[in-house]
Amino acid sequence: MEKKIKVLIAKPGLDGHDRGAKIVARALRDAGMEVVYTGLHQTPEQIVATALQEDVDAIGVSILSGSHNYQFNKIMELLRDKKLEEIVVFGGGIIPDEDIPSLKQMGVKGIFTPGTSTETIVNFVKENIHK
Amino acid sequence: MNLVEEALKGNYRAIARIITMIENDSPEGIAMMKELHLHTGKAYVIGITGAPGVGKSTLVDKIIEYLRNEKKKVGVVAVDPSSPFSGGAILADRIRMQHHFLDEGVFIRSMATRGSFGGLSRTTKDAVKVLDASGFDFIIIETVGVGQDEVDVVKFSKTTLVAFAPGLGDEVQAMKAGIMEIGDIFVINKADREDADKTEMDINAMLGLNPKKNGWVPIVVKTVATTGEGIKELMKQIDLHRDFLEKNTSFLYEKEIYKSEMEIATILKEKLFERALEKTKAEGGIRGYAEKVASREIDAYTAAEKILDTFKCCSN
Numbered sequence: 122m123e124k125k126i127k128v129l130i131a132k133p134g135l136d137g138h139d140r141g142a143k144i145v146a147r148a149l150r151d152a153g154m155e156v157v158y159t160g161l162h163q164t165p166e167q168i169v170a171t172a173l174q175e176d177v178d179a180i181g182v183s184i185l186s187g188s189h190n191y192q193f194n195k196i197m198e199l200l201r202d203k204k205l206e207e208i209v210v211f212g213g214g215i216i217p218d219e220d221i222p223s224l225k226q227m228g229v230k231g232i233f234t235p236g237t238s239t240e241t242i243v244n245f246v247k248e249n250i251h252k
Numbered sequence: 253m254n255l256v257e258e259a260l261k262g263n264y265r266a267i268a269r270i271i272t273m274i275e276n277d278s279p280e281g282i283a284m285m286k287e288l289h290l291h292t293g294k295a296y297v298i299g300i301t302g303a304p305g306v307g308k309s310t311l312v313d314k315i316i317e318y319l320r321n322e323k324k325k326v327g328v329v330a331v332d333p334s335s336p337f338s339g340g341a342i343l344a345d346r347i348r349m350q351h352h353f354l355d356e357g358v359f360i361r362s363m364a365t366r367g368s369f370g371g372l373s374r375t376t377k378d379a380v381k382v383l384d385a386s387g388f389d390f391i392i393i394e395t396v397g398v399g400q401d402e403v404d405v406v407k408f409s410k411t412t413l414v415a416f417a418p419g420l421g422d423e424v425q426a427m428k429a430g431i432m433e434i435g436d437i438f439v440i441n442k443a444d445r446e447d448a449d450k451t452e453m454d455i456n457a458m459l460g461l462n463p464k465k466n467g468w469v470p471i472v473v474k475t476v477a478t479t480g481e482g483i484k485e486l487m488k489q490i491d492l493h494r495d496f497l498e499k500n501t502s503f504l505y506e507k508e509i510y511k512s513e514m515e516i517a518t519i520l521k522e523k524l525f526e527r528a529l530e531k532t533k534a535e536g537g538i539r540g541y542a543e544k545v546a547s548r549e550i551d552a553y554t555a556a557e558k559i560l561d562t563f564k565c566c567s568n
Contacts, residue, residue: 124276125339125364150340155364160347167353171346174359176268203265 126154126250129177131168132161133196136186141213145181148239149246165195173203178250181242182212189216189224197227209249213237256287259386264359267386271361274378285378291385293508295327296494298390299409300439301371301431304397306417307441309348310477312394316352317480318487319390325357327383330394331372334364341365345394359383370404371395377408377515398431406434407514410507411493413486415439416455418447432458435470436493439486443474466503468496531562 130146132139139161146156157175159167172180184192193212200208211231212224221232231245258266270288273281298315300308312328319326330345341364352358361383363373372395383391395405406412414435438459440451455472462470473489475482497504529537536543541555550558 125366127272146342150335150342151338153339155334155341155343157343157346157362159344159353160350163350163353167350170353171360173264174268174361175343176272 126179126246127157127175127177128154128179128181128246129157129159129168129172129175130181130183131159131163131171132183133163133165133168133192134184134186134188135162136184137161138185139183141185142181142183145183145213145239145242148243149181152243152247154246165192165199168196169199169203169205172200172208173205177208179209179211179246181246182210184212184214184216187215189214190220193224193227193229197229209246211242211245211249213242256284259284259288259382260291262387267359267382268361270382271363271375271379274375274382275363275366275373285381288381288385292381293384295380295384295388295391296411297380297384297393297409298411298413298490299393299395299405300413300415301395301398301402301405301434302413302415302439303417306397306415307477308394308397308415309345311413311415311439311441311475311483311486312345312392313349313351314475314477314480314483315392315487316349316358318483320352320355320357323357324389325387326352326359327380327386327388327391328358328360328394329363329376329379329383329391330360331363331365331376331396333396334366336367339366359386359388365396368404369402371398371402372404372408374518380408403430403434407511410497410504411436411490413437413439413490415441416451417442418445418451433462436468437486437489438470438472440472440474441477443482444476444479448474467500468493527563528559532559 128149130142132142146158149156157171157177159171168180182196196210200206210229212229213233216232216234224232230249233242253266255266255270259270270281270284274285300312302308316326332341332343332345334341343362343364345362346360349360361379363376363379365373368374376393380391380393393405393409395402412434414431416438418440438455440448452472452474459470471489473482473486475486532538532540541559544550545552545555
């Protein structure tokens, strides 16, 4: 059995708009990946607990509420606590350009803002996960 | 870290890693399963199957809640289908189980079928074993949304629940072979909908025609999983079935033997197939034979026999 890339698509925070998350999930699926989707309003703690039990290779986080600095910071911190640093974290949503450098500083590998093609995201995941 | 030792202590990271290794068919994973097998057999395994949309995941959510109130540790293996075209999968059973993500007595793992047809993935049984060895009191297997004859779950569960919702299919559906024959308990979920009574009647009428199943008479329980209605009754029936099995040790023993037989057979088939691929390499593998069958040079039975003949000489 060939190894499969497994990705958690997570939706933290209070906005209830997950169309983008679902489109990305679907695109990753169509690229042959196994995608865990857990629904809206997840806390960083829930996201990291899920990532651990599902043993995912990557976490894709969708945030439209403006709370990205807090959410990503917390997720990265929890991943470090649990020694899960090898998990590739990427994100998308309404994220101002000026916030991107500090998110990358935290260890977020990629940020995809509106207008990004799903192909770009699929390629990003494939390139960053070595199986 | 020694993954097996850690898993036996209940370390979630180790449990998760071993399941991945098994899913990916790694030799280390298989070696670990050999060690873990000796520690299994303690957990009570409940299987739940039924058509898409009847509420299996929500029922699982409520069963977890009930068992957690009883201070039992619960493992869940939830299976969703892989796309036969891309090989990818969306695993979304967890959505209904969110309340339990931070509970340290609950471990939930989603798996994709990866080309298996029986409603489970090939390695679901191994994931169940890892959880069993790791000290979970109960393990719940949730199958993909099944149609009629995806009945693998019964091989690996002690109690099998078959879930329905009112208004899905008439009594003729209930007469077909397959999932109607494997249920120890039939759950009519969404029982607050009209037609629930009619569904109950249809199922009961059909069950009345079933040959007796080793003395256990399957029962029908009505639930509304979203509100929790009927869950207590469902759990009572699961308990009764468990008592029944424990009093009929020979039946339980037969079930265990049957399960092991299936396991050996599956592994053997895979290994033999791999061996056949190896043996036929010179003739272009199975594809070489397939070309001859396609061009009507030989037929498929003869091709298979010829491949088997390559096993005859020399034991390796």
